[in-house]
Amino acid sequence: MKSTPYITACKACGRPITFIKTPAGKYMPVEKYQALYQTRENGPDVLVDKYGKTFKAKIVKSTDPADGIAWVPHWGRCPGANRLKDA
Numbered sequence: 001m002k003s004t005p006y007i008t009a010c011k012a013c014g015r016p017i018t019f020i021k022t023p024a025g026k027y028m029p030v031e032k033y034q035a036l037y038q039t040r041e042n043g044p045d046v047l048v049d050k051y052g053k054t055f056k057a058k059i060v061k062s063t064d065p066a067d068g069i070a071w072v073p074h075w076g077r078c079p080g081a082n083r084l085k086d087a
Helices: 081-086
Strands: 016-021 027-031 035-039 045-048 054-059 068-070
Touching (some): 035 045
């Protein structure tokens, strides 16, 4: 049985996020919900698979054909990400 991801608030912007464990054993903040994507080697979006590996793809709408579902890194969307890097 798969557990529900722990949801918390980003310290920089307050938006709801969760964390995915990377292959290096660190935790990466990701958006609360996953996104549908189309596989694109040089896609415009960076996504994170269930194993914590990042890859390039294109996020698509729910009405478009999709190749899978993955997490969206929060640091790419957080308006306060620079403040956390300097802390």
